[in-house]
Amino acid sequence: MSETAAPRFRPHRMIRSLLGPIFGAACLLATLTGVIVLVVLLGSILYAALEGKPDNPWYAIGANLRELWGLVRTVALNRQSSDPAAAGYRVGIVGSLWLLGLVALLAIPVGVAAGVYLEEYAPQGRLRRIIQTNIANLAGVPSIVYGILGLALFVRAFGIKALALGPCLLAGALTLSLLILPIIVITTQEALRTVPGSLRQAALALGATRWQMVSGHVLPAALPGIMTGTILGLSRAIGETAPLLMVGAAGAIRKLPKGPLERYTAVPVEIYNYAKEPDRMFQTISAGGIVILLILLLSMNAAAIMIRNRFQRYQ
Amino acid sequence: MTTPERSAADSAAVMKPDDPSTADLWSGHSRFLASWELAIAVVLAFCAVVTVLTTLGIVLVLSIQTVEFFMESKAGILEFLLGTELKPDATPPKFGILPLAWGTFAIAFGSSCIALPIGLLSAIYLSEYAPRRLRSVLKPALELLAGIPTIVYGYLALLLVTPVLKAIFEPLGIRVPQFNALSACIVVGVMIIPLVSSLSEDVLSAVPRGLREAAYALGATKFEVSTRVVLPAGLSGVVASFILAISRAVGETMAVVLAAGMLPQITLNPLESLETMTTYIVQVISGEASYGTAKYLSLFAVGLSLFVITLGLNIISGLVLRRYREVYQ
Numbered sequence: 001m002s003e004t005a006a007p008r009f010r011p012h013r014m015i016r017s018l019l020g021p022i023f024g025a026a027c028l029l030a031t032l033t034g035v036i037v038l039v040v041l042l043g044s045i046l047y048a049a050l051e052g053k054p055d056n057p058w059y060a061i062g063a064n065l066r067e068l069w070g071l072v073r074t075v076a077l078n079r080q081s082s083d084p085a086a087a088g089y090r091v092g093i094v095g096s097l098w099l100l101g102l103v104a105l106l107a108i109p110v111g112v113a114a115g116v117y118l119e120e121y122a123p124q125g126r127l128r129r130i131i132q133t134n135i136a137n138l139a140g141v142p143s144i145v146y147g148i149l150g151l152a153l154f155v156r157a158f159g160i161k162a163l164a165l166g167p168c169l170l171a172g173a174l175t176l177s178l179l180i181l182p183i184i185v186i187t188t189q190e191a192l193r194t195v196p197g198s199l200r201q202a203a204l205a206l207g208a209t210r211w212q213m214v215s216g217h218v219l220p221a222a223l224p225g226i227m228t229g230t231i232l233g234l235s236r237a238i239g240e241t242a243p244l245l246m247v248g249a250a251g252a253i254r255k256l257p258k259g260p261l262e263r264y265t266a267v268p269v270e271i272y273n274y275a276k277e278p279d280r281m282f283q284t285i286s287a288g289g290i291v292i293l294l295i296l297l298l299s300m301n302a303a304a305i306m307i308r309n310r311f312q313r314y315q
Numbered sequence: 316m317t318t319p320e321r322s323a324a325d326s327a328a329v330m331k332p333d334d335p336s337t338a339d340l341w342s343g344h345s346r347f348l349a350s351w352e353l354a355i356a357v358v359l360a361f362c363a364v365v366t367v368l369t370t371l372g373i374v375l376v377l378s379i380q381t382v383e384f385f386m387e388s389k390a391g392i393l394e395f396l397l398g399t400e401l402k403p404d405a406t407p408p409k410f411g412i413l414p415l416a417w418g419t420f421a422i423a424f425g426s427s428c429i430a431l432p433i434g435l436l437s438a439i440y441l442s443e444y445a446p447r448r449l450r451s452v453l454k455p456a457l458e459l460l461a462g463i464p465t466i467v468y469g470y471l472a473l474l475l476v477t478p479v480l481k482a483i484f485e486p487l488g489i490r491v492p493q494f495n496a497l498s499a500c501i502v503v504g505v506m507i508i509p510l511v512s513s514l515s516e517d518v519l520s521a522v523p524r525g526l527r528e529a530a531y532a533l534g535a536t537k538f539e540v541s542t543r544v545v546l547p548a549g550l551s552g553v554v555a556s557f558i559l560a561i562s563r564a565v566g567e568t569m570a571v572v573l574a575a576g577m578l579p580q581i582t583l584n585p586l587e588s589l590e591t592m593t594t595y596i597v598q599v600i601s602g603e604a605s606y607g608t609a610k611y612l613s614l615f616a617v618g619l620s621l622f623v624i625t626l627g628l629n630i631i632s633g634l635v636l637r638r639y640r641e642v643y644q
Binding site: 023030121143148235 | 348351352355356358359360362363364365366367369370372373376377379380432433434435436437439440441443444445453455456457458459460462463464465466467469470471473474475505508509512536537538539541542559562563565566567568569572573593596597600601606614615618621622625626628629630632633
């Protein structure tokens with residue numbers, strides 16, 4: 001009997017000891033693709049921005065940075081043009097900063113308030129579940145669909161002339177606000193959830209009303225988390241192109257916007273317009289715009305990550 | 316919630332005559348405070364309802380304008396859904412969505428082939444293999460990568476990926492057009508890797524340690540623990556992140572516009588130009604189609620299809636996560 005029964009445990013030591021490291025190395029490589037892509041991406045954009053001409057050897061970092069700074073300054077000061085020597089992003093930068101301000105004004109209060117309502121006020125029940133599911137689904141809606149919504153609702157107002165805003169800054173800002181609202185609500189909720197319940201109970205026990213408890217104790221404790229989410233949301237709004245194309249941030253605008261009801265354009269839209277040009281001279285201009293955009297976005301994101309890591313009191 | 320009755324009861328309890336010394340320290344919540352509280356609650360609730368109104372707005376706008384499209388273009392719904400030709404400028408115009416659906420599917424499929432395996436492997440590395448110091452560097456780096464706008468990826472396709480593809484395939488005698496599906500698949504795939512890896516990593520790290528320790532105690536190697544214990548335990552979350560990533564690839568616009576071009580056709584050749592639903596919307600809005608024409612309205616019909624597809628994928632992802640989640644104490 002015992003001779004016919006195959007041994008039930010086969011260690012396969014050889015295969016197992018080989019397979020493990022191979023798999024581990026594959027996993028490491030996969031993780032590094034992200035880092036490699038980041039390096040290649042930044043490298044090739046810088047290369048294009050410096051027109052690839054090795055005026056200086058690549059390790060002369062100071063000289064290259066000076067050249068890059070020169071390029072960034074020229075494209076930041078020039079306006080849109082069909083002549084690559086005079087083309088730049090001045091109107092787009094002003095437009096993007098306007099959008100940033102307006103979106104912050106519109107989306108942050110509403111998003112934080114919605115998060116506070118869902119976490120601190122809403123009774124457990126169907127209404128809360130519906131809103132919650134709805135927000136989760138909204139976060140996955142493609143940005144261009146928000147653009148369509150903005151086009152029909154804000155720019156055209158279904159053809160009602162009196163309500164239509166036209167392709168102005170406010171319409172773009174409203175569209176982007178709706179786009180980042182789910183992000184802000186979700187991160188606000190996550191931040192509020194990390195605040196321990198004992199803080200709330202202590203405030204209530206001392207006779208604070210609900211709003212006194214929320215505004216005086218819970219919100220300050222959750223502030224770093226909320227700020228992180230808000231900055232990430234705003235940086236998403238600044239980098240968006242597709243919805244702005246829909247709500248009429250045309251590229252061919254040479255006038256700086258002076259108020260929220262004026263026509264505008266934004267940096268990503270201008271980058272898109274330059275990148276479409278078949279003339280290779282425009283590649284440098286697009287790369288310069290991307291450098292400007294990335295400096296802005298990466299510093300915003302880095303600030304958000306730093307705030308989260310530094311100030312998060314409750315984990 | 317502070318109701319007026321409760322505040323009255325509070326003040327009554329405090330103002331007991333046998334304890335006069337504390338009586339005037341606590342006057343109870345005033346009526347003004349109660350109505351102030353109520354007003355704040357109403358304002359906050361309204362802000363939460365704005366999100367529901369957004370969804371309603373999207374659904375209403377898309378469906379009303381889609382109905383208008385079908386009335387204007389006199390195309391049947393079947394003709395729209397099953398038509399293999401998309402020629403909005405021809406006479407009579409043809410509005411078949413199949414070429415766009417094919418383009419969208421091809422890009423989503425191709426980019427998933429790149430992003431899903433790499434994303435999953437990198438999630439396994441981050442949650443099982445990486446030393447803590449390395450992980451604390453890699454995770455923020457991935458987050459930074461996720462924060463790069465899609466237009467940058469599109470530019471990268473034009474600047475780097477397509478020229479590299481040309482350098483590889485042109486010597487073999489294969490013509491590579493400036494806009495091709497393969498380059499779009501590569502950049503979109505690279506773009507959604509951070510999404511897959513960070514969502515999957517969250518799920519894998521949440522698998523309880525006890526499971527891993529039990530497997531190690533039985534003599535399993537790290538490879539076996541990762542692939543046969545941790546991965547099955549977190550499978551629902553991993554699948555959910557895959558579906559979300561696919562939905563993201565379906566809805567991706569700018570990278571595809573700049574990489575894949577705007578040629579609606581059904582082809583199996585990855586080096587041909589394609590057009591996705593999102594690209595078509597951009598094409599119509601940047602063209603000179605005037606408001607109210609069938610071509611202009613067709614963007615809403617395509618937008619509705621896009622919205623339905625991505626919403627469906629997101630809902631399926633949520634269901635997978637909830638239905639098949641392994642619950643550990």
